[in-house]
Amino acid sequence: MLVYCVNDGAVMTAWAEDQGVEDSIITFLGDPRSELTKALDLVLDHPGPMSVLGNPRCKRSSMLIDDGIIK
Numbered sequence: 001m002l003v004y005c006v007n008d009g010a011v012m013t014a015w016a017e018d019q020g021v022e023d024s025i026i027t028f029l030g031d032p033r034s035e036l037t038k039a040l041d042l043v044l045d046h047p048g049p050m051s052v053l054g055n056p057r058c059k060r061s062s063m064l065i066d067d068g069i070i071k
Contacts, residue, residue, distance in 0.1 A: 004029040006037055006057050031058065 005012070009030045016028040031037050037058040045056045064071045 001026045002029055003027070004031050004036065004058075006031050006034050006055075008032045034058070 012028040012030040
């Protein structure tokens with residue numbers, strides 16, 4: 001299982017450590033330039049969150065990928 005968000009690798013590593021996912025099936029990944037977020041059309045840029053967060057983030061989502069195909 002992959003968990004990613006618009007953060008850098010250091011933040012994601014610290015979050016993974018805090019959540020105790022080491023040696024599990026969960027991998028935390030960062031998308032600091034929002035490249036994956038933009039490609040998936042998941043940019044969260046609503047004025048409400050932007051007024052607090054300052055820069056675009058990623059909408060919450062999930063997807064099932066089977067043999068490289070998004071189901």
